[in-house]
Amino acid sequence: MEAAWFESWFNSPYYHILYQHRDDREAELFIDHLYTHLKIVKDHSILDLACGAGRHSIYMASKGNSVTGIDLASNSIEEVKSKAIEKGISEKLQFQVEDMRDFELNTKFDFILNLFTSFGYFETKAENESVLNYAKNHLNENGILVIDYLNSQLVRANGEESYTKTISGIDFTIKKYFDRDFVIKEIEVNDQGKISIFREQVQLFELKEIQTMLENLGFQVLNHFGDYQLGEYKTNSPRSIVVARLV
Numbered sequence: 001m002e003a004a005w006f007e008s009w010f011n012s013p014y015y016h017i018l019y020q021h022r023d024d025r026e027a028e029l030f031i032d033h034l035y036t037h038l039k040i041v042k043d044h045s046i047l048d049l050a051c052g053a054g055r056h057s058i059y060m061a062s063k064g065n066s067v068t069g070i071d072l073a074s075n076s077i078e079e080v081k082s083k084a085i086e087k088g089i090s091e092k093l094q095f096q097v098e099d100m101r102d103f104e105l106n107t108k109f110d111f112i113l114n115l116f117t118s119f120g121y122f123e124t125k126a127e128n129e130s131v132l133n134y135a136k137n138h139l140n141e142n143g144i145l146v147i148d149y150l151n152s153q154l155v156r157a158n159g160e161e162s163y164t165k166t167i168s169g170i171d172f173t174i175k176k177y178f179d180r181d182f183v184i185k186e187i188e189v190n191d192q193g194k195i196s197i198f199r200e201q202v203q204l205f206e207l208k209e210i211q212t213m214l215e216n217l218g219f220q221v222l223n224h225f226g227d228y229q230l231g232e233y234k235t236n237s238p239r240s241i242v243v244a245r246l247v
């Protein structure tokens, strides 16, 4: 069977090249704001749900927390394991290849962070709800779930577009369009004449829909922020960040 778009794109080196501006500095700034707002201390355990190459996990472990990171992309998990060893903080970190729609880690966490639009990838509502349900099963009582998601109002307002970006000598030609309630990016990569085609697809949920899914599972939404400084959400905010408590 052909791999789903999210299996091939995120496991390719080109994803990391195209999004290289989403770097450690951005991750560390956001984590610092979350630690202050959520009063996260060293004793708290944290699950980085869809951790990617671990830019948030590594920083949180360097602050003294025990962090588990799971992701479907085996290349990212290999990379972050090596990074943790290099930095001498591997005893604080655990990484595993898992599918966030169906995972069992046999432990519970104080905080679960789902960061940088790692939600809304799947064809069915049931699959997206399943991600939240498995998060719930891995949270301690009163545990906190953070979903850092795109601002669908801004994405819709920006409309469809096509453009080419050249990074490190590689051309990325991107066609962004809407289909049903998904925003889709078709990505053609031209690496010295070698062409590869990828896709990115995110369902455009409004806050109300995410809130309803969370409330149906027993969460209470505490905050809705619009950026990594945790500024108030506005229709043109760069992000839509939901903080919910399991009650």
Ligand SMILES: C[S@@+](CC[C@H](N)C(=O)[O-])C[C@H]1O[C@@H](n2cnc3c(N)ncnc32)[C@H](O)[C@@H]1O
Pocket (backbone or CB within 6 Å): 006, 007, 010, 011, 049, 050, 051, 052, 053, 054, 055, 070, 071, 072, 073, 076, 098, 099, 100, 101, 114, 115, 116, 117, 118, 121
């Ligand atoms: C936009 S990236 C964000 C990665 C990381 N949180 C960051 O901020 O750098 C989305 C991540 O979701 C992961 N992902 C996609 N589908 C997944 C699934 N079904 N289960 C677990 N992880 C998945 C991808 O492999 C990718 O690493």
